Amino acid sequence: MDFGRVVALSDLTLQVGPGVTGLVGANGAGKSTLIKILLGLQAPTSGRATVLGHDVAQDSALVRRVVGYMPEHDCLPPDVSASDFVVHLARMSGLPVAVARERAADILRIVGLDEERYRLLGTYSTGMKQRAKLAQALVHDPELVFLDEPTNGLDPASRMDMLRLVRRIGTDFKIPVLVTSHLLGELEKVSDHVVILDAGTLLRSSATSQFLDVSGALLVEVLGGVAERDLLGQELAAAGLPCRPHHRTVRVDPPPKGVDVHRVVRDVVADHGLGLVRIEPDHGHLEDVFTEGVPHV
Ligand SMILES: Nc1ncnc2c1ncn2[C@@H]1O[C@H](COP(=O)(O)OP(=O)(O)O)[C@@H](O)[C@H]1O
Ligand SMILES: [Mg+2]
Known part of the structure; x- marks a missing residue:
């Protein structure tokens, strides 16, 4: 038209x-x-x-x-x-x-x-x-x-x-x-x-x-604010996980095969003294299609 x-x-x-x-x-x-x-x-x-x-x-x-x-x-x-x-x-x-x-x-x-x-x-x-x-x-x-x-x-x-x-x-x-x-x-x-x-x-x-499907992605949230979230994101990215900020959380996209995301998250959180609040599957929202954040990697 x-x-x-x-x-x-x-x-x-x-x-x-x-x-x-x-x-x-x-x-x-x-x-x-x-x-x-x-x-x-x-x-x-x-x-x-x-x-x-x-x-x-x-x-x-x-x-x-x-x-x-x-x-x-x-x-x-x-x-x-x-x-x-x-x-x-x-x-x-x-x-x-x-x-x-x-x-x-x-x-x-x-x-x-x-x-x-x-x-x-x-x-x-x-x-x-x-x-x-x-x-x-x-x-x-x-x-x-x-x-x-x-x-x-x-x-x-x-x-x-x-x-x-x-x-x-x-x-x-x-x-x-x-x-x-x-x-x-x-x-x-x-x-x-x-x-x-x-x-x-x-x-x-x-x-x-x-x-809204479980896309295989995970949301990880730690205590604190943007600084802690971004530290988590950068460290997860450095550990080889594709991820991006997502509201209060870091969204970890489905990782390369064979990578145990939960273990990587646990290690990063422990190494940096971050307080893990939750780690859960990302059910997604429609708005995300428009407003995906810039990846940490
Ligand atoms: N009769 C028209 N003459 C000129 N431009 C129009 C006319 N109707 C709509 N447009 C333009 O076409 C685009 C789509 O409009 P529209 O279908 O009303 O969008 P939406 O309903 O998604 O808000 C807009 O850029 C709008 O300005
Ligand atoms: Mg309209």
Whole structure:
């Protein structure tokens, strides 16, 4: 996708399966552009996309009927109640009025807007608006949903609530979800699969368990501060272990075969009078993909 000077997405090939897929990347990475292309709202400069087996360029109306979309920016009419708004959208997608009312009431209850559903959307807080946007994306029982930054503008508690809802859509309702966030670590707990975009290119796409897998690396922490951590790192590196600083710990990458990491760590700690706090497998975090420290070696 080429916006004149800005190439928002280039040579991107990816597949989204069942469950929750987290699309992660810094602001401007191309997440919203990708979703708009997948909905047929924006035409790619080149390439093609298929959603649920439909080519989005040829069948964009059909794709939008079977896909639920929660846009990033506010799209709610201020002088309509949440109930009327969601019923209206349900009717637009072809549901008879009684069914539309029932579905709207159900979905508004699920997203936690039961009591406020007759209030005008213009009076809603950001958190309530996000819930209303989510409700409209789900009311027609879509086969797939795209949620663009659903936690934007939320405080930590509402953020957790929203993430739990996202997870439920994928697990309880069994609707595959593609959800974006510019907060790099935010989606690792709710996503089965993670796609990382960086400046329009695919940095990585894999099962979340692979990011968070025991990579064979170990985290070693000693008493004290940065000085002790770095002394440990330098000495472990001098002893032949590939390692780098990682928050309060030194992360030891999988060593050459035959090296007993635990013994090397024990020896280094003892030789330098360091106090060992812990040594444990590194389960990793998504943010690490972006922010790996510079190796000690
Ligand atoms: N309509 C547009 N015209 C020109 N540039 C755009 C347009 N939409 C997005 N961009 C640019 O494309 C890049 C990707 O944007 P976007 O997909 O919104 O990123 P994200 O959603 O990951 O924050 C950014 O550099 C943005 O400024
Ligand atoms: Mg965006």
